[in-house]
Amino acid sequence: MRVQDVMWKCSACCTPDTNLQDAARMMSEHEQNAVAVIESREIARPLGVISHNDIVRRAVASGKNPLEMTVGDCMSLSGVLVTASTTVEKCGDLMEQHQVDSLAVVDEMGSCVGVVTGMDIVLKASSDAPGRLLKRAPVASRDQMTDLYAG
Amino acid sequence: MTVQDIMAKSPAVCTPDTPLSEVARMMVDHDCGAIPVVESREAPRPVGVITDRDIVVRLIADGQNPLEKTAADAMSASAVTVSVGTSLEACGDVMEQNQIRRVIVVDDNGSVIGMVSQADIALNASPQAVAEMVREVSEEEDANNERVPMGGAYSG
Numbered sequence: 001m002r003v004q005d006v007m008w009k010c011s012a013c014c015t016p017d018t019n020l021q022d023a024a025r026m027m028s029e030h031e032q033n034a035v036a037v038i039e040s041r042e043i044a045r046p047l048g049v050i051s052h053n054d055i056v057r058r059a060v061a062s063g064k065n066p067l068e069m070t071v072g073d074c075m076s077l078s079g080v081l082v083t084a085s086t087t088v089e090k091c092g093d094l095m096e097q098h099q100v101d102s103l104a105v106v107d108e109m110g111s112c113v114g115v116v117t118g119m120d121i122v123l124k125a126s127s128d129a130p131g132r133l134l135k136r137a138p139v140a141s142r143d144q145m146t147d148l149y150a151g
Numbered sequence: 152m153t154v155q156d157i158m159a160k161s162p163a164v165c166t167p168d169t170p171l172s173e174v175a176r177m178m179v180d181h182d183c184g185a186i187p188v189v190e191s192r193e194a195p196r197p198v199g200v201i202t203d204r205d206i207v208v209r210l211i212a213d214g215q216n217p218l219e220k221t222a223a224d225a226m227s228a229s230a231v232t233v234s235v236g237t238s239l240e241a242c243g244d245v246m247e248q249n250q251i252r253r254v255i256v257v258d259d260n261g262s263v264i265g266m267v268s269q270a271d272i273a274l275n276a277s278p279q280a281v282a283e284m285v286r287e288v289s290e291e292e293d294a295n296n297e298r299v300p301m302g303g304a305y306s307g
Binding site for chain 2: 033
């Protein structure tokens with residue numbers, strides 16, 4: 001299985017100057033957890049990803065009105081990229097290695113074509129993911145969770 | 152093994168009148184994407200759940216400033232719960248049946264005492280587990296594909 005089987009296509013990419021309301025609307029309309037951020041509409045070089053989590057943590061929790069902010073104020077920069085033909089195993093390894101839950105997907109020219117999240121991989125890959133994940137859960141202790149969150 | 156063995160114990164909770172800025176800070180402080188909404192601090196019976204997605208999709212996407220809103224304005228007003236003695240398999244079934252990624256764990260009095268989150272488990276609790284899971288799923292998919300009879304191509 002490859003990234004192309006689980007990724008969100010770049011129909012809903014945004015740029016750093018996109019306002020947060022529009023980014024939120026993209027997430028809502030496309031039912032995506034995250035949207036890839038590209039340099040500009042003309043230059044589709046990916047700069048990072050913006051997620052629900054980024055908006056709530058960096059805007060709302062900080063007491064800032066998200067309606068007055070742009071994607072550039074909240075996004076997570078990412079230097080790690082995958083292509084549509086990257087295997088999901090490799091993608092999972094990269095997420096683990098870099099401790100991120102989403103990555104931008106690029107074509108051979110380095111242009112952004114979508115975004116892939118760890119949860120999408122798990123959910124789309126298996127219809128019985130919850131039960132299996134729960135069975136696997138004891139692998140990590142709460143201490144490990146705290147360490148990872150802190151990172 | 153039951154949900155008690157893996158749940159996040161004593162999760163942060165809010166009430167319907169908690170301001171959303173405070174709810175968001177709880178999500179940051181407790182490193183979670185969902186907060187159970189309870190009747191009151193004194194009677195922590197769940198009346199709903201609020202997630203980071205709820206705040207983004209129900210308010211910000213709609214042009215509403217979350218700093219002027221409370222949990223009641225964005226929460227899902229239904230709370231799927233499991234009791235503390237529920238087996239992991241049964242808990243997984245409840246999540247699948249309700250198509251939810253998080254479930255509230257309640258004690259015998261119906262009070263919130265924990266939270267089991269598929270997303271937290273999958274993405275934050277153990278990245279190694281995700282990598283292993285993906286590997287397993289992928290291998291299974293490949294095996295399934297190999298098992299598809301030649302005639303199957305015509306039906307697609």
